[in-house]
Amino acid sequence: MQDIIHIAERRYPVCNIEVYPAQVQGTAAAQTICKALSAADKSGADTIILARGGGSSEDLMVFNDETVALAVYACNTPVISAVGHETDTTLADYAADMRAPTPSAAAEIATPDKADILNAVRLLRQKLDKAMELKLDKAVSQIERCDKLLKLYSPEKRLEQSEKAVCDLEKRLSQIMERRLEKLSVKLDGYVSSLNMLSPFNILGRGYAIVQKDESVVDSVSMLNVGDEVDIKLSDGSVSAKITFVK
Incomplete structure (x- = not known):
């Protein structure tokens, strides 16, 4: 148990470990193991490790019990069997979702390595930074396009164009009026000359x-x-x- 706790805390410090004790030898062992498995399965845990230290074949016999094997198989929670040493095999190992050669190996299988998680987080952060940079660049480009369109079709732009058109029209009108007045002035001078010639006052x-x-x-x-x-x-x-x- 101490090996499992030590390795789990080293690899994944944020994990919570709950211990469901059971007798692993004797006539009441099968019943207490089944009871402990049922309680662990109902606890909402992510993984159950069924473990004990090494021993003789007689010491591990309870894990060959049919009721224990069926209790392991009935668990909805994934079960890792870590009974005895690597060379020891029981029916509980076959009923479990996964077999570990030792309790320490079970702890490693059940927990992710924080170094791997931190590395994955760094990679995700890099991807996120790159994605955000691309998204911001795209947003800035879109804002610049919208700004150009707003300036092109804004009321201020239209007013400037209208003012320029009015100024051009005023200039043309002024030129037309000047030419018109020049023509009328010449015509008027002709009328004045004619009137002066016909005026009795000249006589x-x-x-x-x-x-x-x-x-x-x-x-x-x-x-x-x-x-x-x-x-x-x-x-x-x-x-x-x-x-x-x-x-």
């Missing part, structure tokens, strides 16, 4: 005058009578006069 500069009576232009002597007051507009001003004679 005044050549010594003519415009006679008005009550703000109406007088173009016939029939419109005047002696004593009427008229305004005479000259090129540089105007004068008032009274009609004293009509010819």
